[in-house]
Each structure stands twice: as C-alpha cells, then as structure tokens.
Amino acid sequence: AKSSGRGRAERFDDRYAAEASARLRLDAELRHALANDELICVYHPEIDLAGGGLYALEALVRWQHPSRGLLSPDDFVPHAETVGLIGILFEQVLDQVLTAQDKWETEFGWRPTVAVNVSPRQLTDSRLVKVVLAALEAHDAPASALILEVTETALVDDSVMTGTLAELRRHGVAVAVDDFGTGYSSVSRLADRHWDALKIDRSFVSGITEDPAREGVVHAMIALAHALQLRAIAEGVEDEPTLAKLRELGCDAAQGYLYTRPVDAAEISKMIIRSPQ
Ligand code: C2E
Ligand code: CA
Ligand code: CA
Numbered sequence: 268a269k270s271s272g273r274g275r276a277e278r279f280d281d282r283y284a285a286e287a288s289a290r291l292r293l294d295a296e297l298r299h300a301l302a303n304d305e306l307i308c309v310y311h312p313e314i315d316l317a318g319g320g321l322y323a324l325e326a327l328v329r330w331q332h333p334s335r336g337l338l339s340p341d342d343f344v345p346h347a348e349t350v351g352l353i354g355i356l357f358e359q360v361l362d363q364v365l366t367a368q369d370k371w372e373t374e375f376g377w378r379p380t381v382a383v384n385v386s387p388r389q390l391t392d393s394r395l396v397k398v399v400l401a402a403l404e405a406h407d408a409p410a411s412a413l414i415l416e417v418t419e420t421a422l423v424d425d426s427v428m429t430g431t432l433a434e435l436r437r438h439g440v441a442v443a444v445d446d447f448g449t450g451y452s453s454v455s456r457l458a459d460r461h462w463d464a465l466k467i468d469r470s471f472v473s474g475i476t477e478d479p480a481r482e483g484v485v486h487a488m489i490a491l492a493h494a495l496q497l498r499a500i501a502e503g504v505e506d507e508p509t510l511a512k513l514r515e516l517g518c519d520a521a522q523g524y525l526y527t528r529p530v531d532a533a534e535i536s537k538m539i540i541r542s543p544q
C-alpha cells in the first residue's frame with residue numbers, strides 16, 4: 268500500500284512538471300509569435316437587421332503557429348492575460364484592424380466599423396486610452412469607426428475602469444458590453460451611460476425558437492437595451508428561424524455562422540464587393 272501511494276505521488280509530480288514545462292513552452296512561443304507577426308485577425312460581420320447592410324465587423328485574433336497550425340484565442344489569450352502580454356497583443360490587433368480599415372477605405376470609399384475585444388485587466392490599466400489614441404493618430408483614423416467590446420464579467424466597480432471608458436467615449440470610441448447575460452451586472456451599472464451596445468451571449472440566443480422561456484429572456488434583454496438607449500446585438504445566430512425571431516423581437520444586429528464564419532480581410536473585401544452598402 269505504501270509503495271502504491273508513493274507511485275501516485277510521483278505520477279502527480281510528473282503531471283505537474285509536464286504542465287509547468289508546457290506552460291513555459293507556450294510562454295516562449297507566444298513571445299516569439301508577438302515578435303514575428305504570427306498573430307493575425309479574422310473578421311466576423313454583424314448584420315444590421317433593419318437595413319440588411321453591414322453594422323460592424325468583429326476582429327477575432329488567431330495564431331498562425333509554425334507547427335501547430337491556426338490556434339484559437341482560447342489556446343493563448345488566457346495565458347497572455349496572466350503573464351502580462353495582453354497589452355502587446357491588443358496593440359498588434361488594433362494596428363492590423365486600422366491597417367485593414369485603411370485598405371477597405373481606399374477600395375470602397377467608406378470605412379467599415381470594427382469591434383475589438385479588450386480583456387478585463389486592460390480596463391483597469393490607465394495605458395489603454397493612450398494606446399488607442401496613439402494608434403488612431405498613427406493611422407489618421409476616426410475614432411467613430413472603432414468599437415471596444417468589454418465582457419460583462421469585467422464590469423466591476425472600479426474608478427480607473429469608469430474613467431477609462433468615459434475618456435474613450437469622449438474621444439468618440441464606442442463601447443459594447445460583450446457576452447451580456449453571463450455576468451452579474453446590475454441595472455444601475457448598465458444605466459451609468461458608459462455603453463453604446465449590448466451583445467447578447469450566444470448561450471441565450473441559441474434555442475429561442477424552441478423554448479418560449481428563452482425567447483422571453485432575449486426579448487427582455489432587447490427591451491432593456493432599448494430602454495437604456497443601447498443597440499441590441501445577438502451573437503451566435505446559426506439558422507434562419509432564429510434570425511426571423513430576432514427580427515420580430517426588434518433586435519438591431521445579428522452575428523453568427525448563418526452568415527459566415529470569421530474570415531480574413533481579403534475575404535471581407537470580396538463580400539463587400541458582392542453586396543455594396
Ligand atoms: P467572443 O468575443 O464572445 O467572440 C465570439 C466567439 O464565438 C468567436 O470565437 C466566434 O467565432 C464564435 N462564434 C460567432 N458566431 C458563432 C456561431 O454562430 N456559432 C458558434 N458556435 N460560434 C460562433 P473565437 O474567435 O474562438 O473567440 C473566442 C473568444 O476569444 C472571444 O469570444 C473573445 O472573448 C476572445 N478573443 C478573440 N479575439 C480576441 C482579442 O483580440 N483580444 C482578446 N482579449 N480576446 C479575444
Ligand atoms: Ca467579442
Ligand atoms: Ca461575444
């Protein structure tokens with residue numbers, strides 16, 4: 268019994284060591300990726316449900332890993348947050364977004380609005396405003412074509428965060444509450460006028476055509492958004508009946524695989540050519 272107990276302890280140590288070395292490798296590789304432009308952006312359209320045109324594009328980061336292929340943000344964004352690399356990641360994403368917008372503007376004569384995800388810890392960091400304003404200035408780009416998406420779980424009572432959001436919006440950058448419904452924000456926090464839109468989480472959107480209770484919840488979320496003078500955007504729309512229902516409920520915009528998977532900037536150009544504004 269004694270020896271089998273020790274065996275278990277050793278196996279545990281081995282696993283711990285394996286995890287630690289995987290983490291170290293990820294860390295080194297991510298630093299290398301940031302220094303060598305291995306991170307790329309794909310874009311996921313949000314469609315305006317009243318007019319049928321493009322409401323905005325959401326930028327989603329991918330890692331073109333030299334040996335493991337295209338990695339999803341879930342594989343490296345949490346690590347970037349933990350080790351303090353999220354600021355650099357954000358700067359690279361923002362620069363790619365502004366470069367893509369410049370290109371679309373020369374191609375089409377108008378600048379599609381792009382939403383960029385920010386991590387909770389960036390909001391309590393006073394550098395965010397400077398970074399955003401410097402990037403806009405470097406590209407001579409209007410703040411009005413930029414949206415920052417902030418997950419609802421990040422909406423804590425923090426004076427730096429409140430100040431950051433207020434200053435960004437004073438400069439014309441829009442802010443959307445992402446994954447709405449998954450956090451615990453109070454109505455008073457939502458009503459404090461730092462927001463432009465609520466993005467209703469996919470977990471609420473999927474299933475609204477089968478479950479009247481879910482439909483009721485999404486209806487109430489849209490009504491809440493409108494009562495607060497915010498746009499309501501539904502994420503994760505995968506089929507026509509769901510889209511029709513959202514339209515009926517007065518939702519402003521929708522995003523999901525029904526329209527397309529996230530695609531690269533060149534693919535967005537082709538889509539804009541096919542359906543001009
Ligand atoms: P999110 O902001 O909630 O982004 C939506 C995610 O849902 C994306 O996954 C998107 O591809 C996926 N999605 C959209 N429509 C559908 C649909 O109809 N069906 C299904 N099944 N999925 C759909 P992705 O690209 O893997 O992103 C995952 C998360 O990673 C994002 O969730 C966001 O929180 C984070 N993320 C992505 N890019 C960045 C970034 O540049 N910075 C930071 N901080 N986080 C990012
Ligand atoms: Ca998002
Ligand atoms: Ca989302």
Ligand code: CA
Nearest residue numbers: 446468469502
């Ligand atoms: Ca979500």
